Amino acid sequence: MSKLRLAKWRLWITSLLFCMASADVRYSVPEETKTKYFIGSLSKDLNLDSDRLRFRKARLDYRGDKRYCEVDLDSGNIVVSERIDREMLCGTTSPCLMHFEFILENPLELHNVVLEVKDINDNPPVFPKDSIKLEISEAAPTRSKLQIACARDLDVGMNSVQTYMLSQNKYFVLDTKSNKDRYVDIVLKNSLDRETKGEHSLILSAVDGGNPPKSGTVVIEVFVIDVNDNAPVFSQPLYNTRLFENAALGTSVIKIVATDVDEGANGQITYYINHLSDNTKELFKIDENYGEISVIGQMDHEKSSSYEMEVQAEDGGGQTGHCKVVIEIDDINDNTPVISVKSLKNQIPENIPPGSEIAVINVKDQDSGENSRVSCSISSSLPFQLQPYIKSYFIITTTRSLDREQIENYNVTITATDGGTPPLFSNLTLNIQVSDINDNSPTFELQTYAVYISENNKPGTSVCSVSANDPDWRQNGTVLYSLVPTEPRYFSEGQRAALSVYNLSTLSGSLVSKVIAVDADSGQNAWLSYQIVKSTDPGIFSIGLYSGEIRTQRDISESDNMKQSLVISVKDNGQPSLSTTCAVNLLISDNLSEVPELKDMTYKDNNSKLTSYLIIALVSLSTFFLTFIILIVAVKFCHRRKPRLLFDGAVAVPSAYLPPNYAEVDEAGTLRSSYNYDTYLTTGSRTSDFKFVSSYNENTLPAGGTLIRSDIDSNMLRLSDEGECTEVNICFNP
Known part of the structure; x- marks a missing residue:
């Protein structure tokens, strides 16, 4: 399953869970309450953690100019934030309901909150006019009715008008059976006589059912005339x-x-x-x-x-x-869609996987019907896509991999268009920055640098200048230069050393050599331990775990291999542990003048089959006997002719007989991460001593000079940034 398809499945599941989690919560509040009046506990009713309401940006979204209530993010309670007038909100509609959307992020949740505003008796009944003038024919029969517009009370239910009362008189009474929702009937109880009384003054009162009740009155002036017996x-x-x-x-x-x-x-x-x-x-x-x-x-x-x-x-x-x-x-299409950003990651790493969520937006249109149906879109050339989420919410996700080195920021323009005729639209531009990751290796200007230097130059002399570039940003693009250790090519004459061991065999436990390594880290990350990982004869030598001293495990005899190769591993105590290796070449001989060169001494694993082992063993046994006989004769012959120059039996070795491979030791006195050590042992000494010898040849270079192994030497320069590295060859022509 591709990453994009997996991200879509996750989005679908999240949407499903969100829809399942949404629920309606209903509360009620009396009108005209003071601010901060407690309505209910959203955190308790919705089973939410009140301590995470701020982190999840909890809020109430209400469609309108005023916000009558709000959520206390410390307690999770919904409280009154400003004066609520039920009559202004709902008029005579009952019940008076306000609908809110309770929104949380991380993850996104949406709950419908219904708030019923309860009526209080804060309005008295009011008649359309303060006084009413009526005319009635004196010939009107009893039970004739005069219709008076009823009083209106902005309150509802029991707080609205419940009863009417008419002042005491002998001609008119109220009709208790009339429809008092629209008008009040005043019934003529007794016949009128204009000559006896041509004008009647009545007071009509309307009383509501509140506690205490409120009332309103109107003065009714009744003029008795002869005619007018029909109403419009x-x-x-x-x-x-x-x-x-x-x-x-x-x-x-x-x-x-x-x-x-x-x-x-x-x-x-x-x-x-x-x-x-x-x-x-x-x-x-x-x-x-x-x-x-x-x-x-x-x-x-x-x-x-x-x-x-x-x-x-x-x-x-x-x-x-x-x-x-x-x-x-x-409705007409007179409102443009309104785009609001609910969540935005304005800086994303360039290795963000496709399908990752970048932003959550909400689009609303105040119109109704088709005029309020909104569609959203972004440019298809961008590595983003806009998807509908829940109701009027949309999410922006990535569609493909990003590369900061090509484009480091995007302006994502969201266009929201409604369904009106003609349609109205609005735009919102989001600026999304692409942050750098270390995904590029440094690159040299040249792959090979050819440098010509004079021989016998002093240490520290500038050889050449190299330049490299890394397109990454800041520390990821900061280039650090270092030389990659290769086979040493330059040797100081004063740094040559030979180890001679003399009488008949080297005793067990004798010091042969010492390996020294350094680690630029500190603390336990710089604690080093040494181990022999490969050797020609595993039973001859051992190394100190923390000292690096190479000692014999048993006495060395003439039957042992003359050439011994050891591969030493040193590792630190960090997590994870880092390690390096070096090769130590040892030569067992009683006569340093006859030692061969060690340049070809390397350790090789014998992975041949059993047949190869048998052939090698047979050849070795055949040649060993002949070599042993020749070696004894040669040693005795050389002992007779070799001059004794040192009082303790050490052998003065002309420089022409010394092997040419020696490890370079720089002026800092520390070793690099990988070296070859050439050590010479003899079978004629009971102790292990280092003998520094000088050459008999007057043409030998001084201690500060160098011997050159080949006409053209090469080193390798390693270039690294944080996490990436590259190498370049440097050729030196003396």
């Missing part, structure tokens, strides 16, 4: 109409018509809109004479999608008729 009647009790939210000022909404069969002033109708709220009275008006409703303000579908009003038709005698008008506000 609308052509229909309910009018419905639709209007676009961008309707121009003065646009006609609807014209309503009421008729009155009375004549004269009793048939002349005047229109009113009852109980206009603060929002409605700024948007609509009605022509009092013709009943035409028109637009006087700017509407916004996003604030309110419909308006409902009650229209009253009143004739000249005070009789009234009522109807309801409902205006639906149609």
Whole structure:
């Protein structure tokens, strides 16, 4: 399965788990509470760790200009953040519900929070007018009704208007069976006599059910006349109409018509809109004479999608008729999508795997229907892709590998387009920096440098200058130069040393040589231990674990191999442990003048088959006997002719007989990471001593000079940065 497909599976599973984890939480709060009023505990109800709410950027997202509540990130409680007026929010709608989105990140979670705003009795009943004038015919029969527009209480439920009371009089009473939701009927109890009393003053009170109750009153002036026995009647009790939210000022909404069969002033109708709220009275008006409703303000579908009003038709005698008008506000595409960044990694490493999440964005459009359907896109040429996540959330992920050395930052432009006609769109540009990793090796300007130097130059003389470049950034591109140790080619005459061992055999435990290694680290990382990993005859020599001293494990006899090769491993005590090796070549001889050169002495593993071993053993046994006889004769012959120059029996060796391979020792007195040691042992001494001998040849170079092994010598220069290295050959022509 590819990494990209695996990342998509992980994303799908995460989305599924997120959807399963989301849940609705419902709370209630009384209106007009003080700020910081405790509503409920989100951390407890959603089983969340309150200590991680800040880290997870917990927040409430509410669609609107005001934020009525917030989450206390220390306790996980949801509290009131500003004044809540239920009447401003919901009007007469009950229950009054506010919907929030509780959002958490790392990982992303989304919970719906429903807050019900409870009504309190903070509004008294109010009549449409402070005083009402009514006319009634003196010929009106008993049980005749006078309709009074009911009082309106912005509160709901028991806090709204519950009862009406009429002041005491002998002519009029309230009809207790009438529909008090729209109007109140005052019933004529006794016949009127205009000559006895032509004017009646009544006080109508509306009382709500709060504790304590609130009330409102209206003064009703009743004038007794001879005629007017018909009230205006609308052509229909309910009018419905639709209007676009961008309707121009003065646009006609609807014209309503009421008729009155009375004549004269009793048939002349005047229109009113009852109980206009603060929002409605700024948007609509009605022509009092013709009943035409028109637009006087700017509407916004996003604030309110419909308006409902009650229209009253009143004739000249005070009789009234009522109807309801409902205006639906149609949405137009007047809001561009809003892009908000919820999470962003603005710096990513160049080795980030494909399918990794870079950013989480949220796109919302305040319009409705198709006008609110939003699609998002980014350029297909970028190594990123935009994927829908949950609801209005999108995530940006990588699609392929990045290379900082080619492009070190990207400007990712997100385009959000809604479904309106014509569509509206918005852009948001994210700048994503690509951080460097050490994925490039340094490169020399030349692969081979040819350098010509004079012989007999002094130590420290500048040989040549090399240059390399690394395209990585800062410390990853900082180039460090070092020489790779190779086979030594330059030897100081004063640094040659020969080890001679004399009488008949070397005793067990005798010191043969000592290996010294250094480690630039400190502490336990610089604790070194030595070990022989390969040897010609494993049973002859041993090395001190921490001292590096090479000693014999048994007495050396003439039957032992004349040439001995040891491979010494030294490792530190770091984690992980680092190690290096060096080769030590040993020669067993009683006469240094007859020793062969050691340049070809290297340890080779014998991985041949059993047949090869048998052939080699047979040949070795055959030649060993002949070599032993010749060696004894040669040793005796040389003992007779060799001069005695040193009082302790040491042999003076002309420089022409010394082998040419010696390890270089620099002025710092430390050894490099890999060397060859050439050591000479004799079978005629009971002790192991170093003998530094000088040459009899007057042409020998001084101690500060060098002997040159070949006409053209070469070294290798190692170049490294943090984690990468490369090498270049340097050829020296003296």
